[in-house]
Every structure is written in structure tokens, then in C-alpha cells.
Amino acid sequence: MKDDLKKNISLLPLEIQKKIYILSWRGFWREFVPITAQIPSWYNRKIMIENMIYKGRLNNIHFLHLPFNTLEENKTWIMGCQCSFCNKIKYKYKRKYYNKLINNENYFIDTMPHSDTGNYNKEYYADSKIPYMIQYYYDPFCGSAYEDYDKYAIRTNKVKLEFEN
Secondary structure (H helix, E strand, O other): OHHHHHHHHHHOOHHHHHHHHHHHHHHHHHHOOOHHHOOOOOHHHHHHHHHHHHHHHHOOOOHHHOOOOOOHHHOOOOOOOOOHHHHHOOOOOHHHHHHHHHHOOOHHHHHOOOOOOOOOOOOEEEOOOOOOOEEEOOOOOOOOOOOOHHHHHHHHOOOOOOOOO
16 A cells, blocks of 8 residues: 555656655644653653642641552551541550650651651741741641640631731
8 A cells, every 4th residue: 555655656747746745744743742842751640749748738647648658557646647547546645745745846856757858747947938938837736635726726617716906
């Protein structure tokens, strides 16, 4: 079939052969998308992971308990984590750990694995691009009796906040 097409085109006058050649290349370049202009194969997974991290920060789920980070069988209870695993656990020594955290503000950071990549174990950090803006990452007191009243009211929407004039 290909040979027949080549043979038939070669029988045509030279000017028509040139026009067919130009039209075929125009059609090719219209449909061609260079690799640099295509969406990378990893992009959809990146967006999914960024959404998980955002929702984790919003719901106060520790970075270690996100689905892509730790296997279910390796998870342990983390203070303040609101994931389904930590909410199921009725740990009888929770109050002891929270008392240690109240007495030593670095207790939570010291007990968690060290991370060079981010501030995932810190409650908040000051943004270097906007110096007066504080961003919250993770609150170890979330869901406990020691949680800040205002944060509890905002998180649960069960308590009305009083504002000063």
C-alpha cells in the first residue's frame, strides 16, 4: 500500500509533488506537540500530594500520617493528630504527654523524627517572604483539653467567639 502511494505520487508532475510534500509537513506540525510543551507524567500525582498536604494542614493531620508517607502498620499515636488512626486510639497516658509538652515547649519537636525538608513539626512559622505573616502548620494541642479556646472555636464552629469593639 505504501509503495503504491509512493509510486503514484512519483508519477505526478513535480509541482504537484512539492505541494503534497508541503501540505503533508504542515499537517504533521499542526498535530505535533513537543515534549517540552507536554504536561509531565508526574504532574497529576504532584497536584494530588499538594492537595493532601493542604487538607492535612487544614484538618491538623500530622505529615507522617498522610497516606503517601507512612504505612498503616507503622503508624503510632502523635499528639494533636486528627487522622482516623489517632482518633481511634484511647491512650491512657495522653494527659502525661500533654503535661510534659506544657512544661517544655520543645518536647514535641524533640520526640518527633527530625526533618530537614520542612517545618512539619512546628506549630507555626514566620514566612520569610511576608515577615509579618505567621502560617500555622501543626498544633500538637489540637483535640485535647489544653487546646487554645479560640482555635477550638474556629476549628469546630461550636462556640461563639466574643470580639472586642
